[in-house]
Amino acid sequence: MEQYKLFINGKFVDAASGKTFESINPGTEAPIATVAQAGKADAEAAIAAARKAFDRGDWSGLTPSARIAKIQDFADQIAQQGLRLAATESMDSGQIIGLATFGPIQGVGLLRNLSLLAATKFPWEEEIPVSGNAFAPGREFIRREPIGVCVGIIPWNFPMTMAFWKIAPALIMGNTIVLKPASVTPLSALIIAEAAKAAGIPDGVLNVIPGPGGELGNILCTHPDVDKIAFTGSTEVGREIMRMASATVKKVTLELGGKSANIILDDADMDLAVEGAVFGTFFHQGQICESGTRVLVSSKIYDEFLGKMKKRAEAIRIGYQMDPTSHMGPLVSKQQLATVERYVKLGKEEGAELITGGKRVEVKGVKGGFYYAPTIFANVNNKMRIAQEEIFGPVVCVIKYDSDEEAVAIANDSIYGLGGGVFSSNTARAERLARGVRTGTMWINNYHIFADFCPFGGYKQSGVGRELGLAGLNEYTQVKRIHVSALADHKTNMSFQLLSDYKKVDGFGYNCPTAVIAGHGALISIYKAIADLGCRRALILTDPGVRKAGLAQLVKDSLVDFCVGIYDNVPSDPDLEAVDAATAVARELKADCIVSVGGGSVIDTAKGVCVTLKNGGKANDHLNFLVLTEPQTPHIAIPTTAGTGSEVTSIAVLTSKGAGRKLFIVDARIMPNVAILDPRFTMSLPKELTASTAMDAMTHAIEAVTSIMANQICDGLALHAIRLINENLPLVVADGRNEKARLTMQIAATMAGWAFTIAQVGLAHGMAHTIGTLHHVPHGAACGIVLPKVMRYNVDHAADKLVLVAQALGVNTAGMEERDAALAAADAVEALMKKVGHPMRLRDVGVPEENLAICAFHALADTADLFNARPVSDPNEVLQIYTQAY
């Protein structure tokens, strides 16, 4: 009789206790080998060897392409041991020889396929081009790294295959492993260990320790040096392993029991379905977790199907497993035989109808053995124990159903969800059912089909995690995220500043790629601009007022043949639905470019359309910060106001009814490609709108200067914009046809836009957004009213900057205290507003006093507040400002 030893740290050794046990041939009940029986000391030695091997790095530290060479050597050694493995497996486990011979072939294939997958397709490192954190720029990537010491615990039904399923992914992904085979079938795993040794797999990387599960399980599943447990076996043991592993938070994958449904539809090919049901339940004596042991048959074909299945089952030849003519061999042990008999007895007691089988079988010429006949129960109710509990033998329940929906409901009426099948001549119908069954694998017109690149695992109490394929390899790695900051200066790091009194952000990036074309008659340049963008189908977005003024038509004429239509239904304060409506038109017209002609509402809508058109879905899908990775639908903006600066900014402000507030798309990739500043487009703007939109621009400029994100480039742009607005706003209010002043105001608004799109705005904008959302006050007017009050609120946090603002506003600050000069800036803003007839108080624009407190709470949640010079967190302070402005 052959003798097998434990394989620990690259050596075959006796158990520390000297104990051995016999492995039995289930086909004859005769012992075929003595095997060293591992105990606590051996398990600890194996874990120590695996730990040392992993930490040593001569396996875990190899590149995947270096490991593949060793795995190929391992596969070659398996191939050399193929015949021995197959014969031993058959004798040890009861697998018919015709099945066992596939084992080594599949093992070689698995080692080669998975190692190739790991070396060529597995995402060991992945860039994260967009991190989702707009405040911490840097390179983001993940590495997948081996977990460490893995424990594999495998069952007796497919001892060789299960050994490969555990060893191959663990080793290929750089881990080490301690494998515990089932005590009744330990031999093939030890032969695999011989092959690994011969292939030069480093000592300790693979260890194999047969021994009693109860004793070894306690050590393997609780030892602090074990990092992961992969178990295939019973749900009861798996549940206990999970509990044990939780003490040291080990990674756990479990492949557990099943009671899978094989659904036979009324349109199935009868012969195919019968063969599928027979193979699905009696293959390897039914000792397979995913067996389709509940055959659900349409009532329309039930009787015919049952008759054919009975006939087919009775034709299965039961014999000694090494006899190549045998279809079915023995069960694995007398305990398994007793369990099957117990369930068959129970089925009869429960009232199921035994159609065939239900008895032991004696094999001619063979003494002993645990043979059992293929057994079919009909008229089974799915609530019966034989339909709910896994039997793990050649016993099948045939259950009748009346509709596809009922079949799915019965299939799902189980604590398990491992496998399942559908037989139908209508693939679409079969796939609909397959989608409805809550299980890890569904086969259509087939059963028990595995493939190296296809994942296997369970839903519900059938398990956790997956084996095989990329998903299976993933289970043997852990993810490490690496962030490499792009910020070298701690004063640029907004997160660090949470623990600091220094709130300003010093460093900055400036990226404003919009091409600006400005001047008398600048519109004419649009014909070249659209050609330069490679576009031929521009859709003009505008609002009814602008269209009525003839401005949209002016643009259409300039586009000659490159315009597919004018959409003039953009509302003021656009919401997401407005974007979706415009996008639908753009899609219908197959627009390849958007030309926005209007104020901020139109241009922001156009930005939303460009993103939605490019990326699909609805506008609500795209309310994100800095997530776009490629150019969007080309956009040419022609502002008809001198205020928002939206023609050059990276922000679109859109009202979300769901959120009850204005939300944003913020991304450098939504900056329009071209902005055309043609004074003709603002010359018909009424005085009130001229003033309020200008105050929007003024607020952009002043808040950009005082923002915690302020920088020298933006300061230059903003301060000059303030100067230009202060000088030219009175001129255009006095004479709207003053073309030079109108153009200057447009340029000033654009410069302010460039300033704030990098430096951001502050509390005045947060408060104005609120008033606009809750009380429909025009944005520019709201900005103007609260701006001087916010400037005074900020005075002790941005006095130096406000002094510059005062000077830009024409205040002679010579001889003034810094604080007084700063406050003078607010006074100058108010003076300008009075001069141009801008509303001065919230009551003038219809905001009810009793709503100011609600406004304060609302404004406190606005993103713009984050960048305000003075930290904003107290609603009472915001309420005070609103009250001052009232």
Added chain:
Amino acid sequence: MEREISIVKLEPGVSQAIRSFLADKGIQQPIRIDLNFSGCCDSSLCLRADTVLETDLTLELDGLTFVINPETHQLVGEVTISYVDEMGRKGFVLTSSKPVSEWDGFGVSDIKI
């Protein structure tokens, strides 16, 4: 036919735990020691509140009635029941003089109804 035979041994605290369980559920039934298959490969022993069948072996112990079918008894021998409630592990642990699998006594179970 009812025969008194040593089919089960109770560790301290078990009978009280069983009585409490039955009282909680409001049932008064014998406890069957049964073979159970909880999926993929290894059968185990379990307890089940059940009726007595004519062929069963029975034993009165601590005021409780235990039953087992003769084939199962022949397979597993005398069954020892203990009760654990420690570190998240709570329930009955069954071991037998002739173990049904290498995982005997590893898992815990409730009484199935």
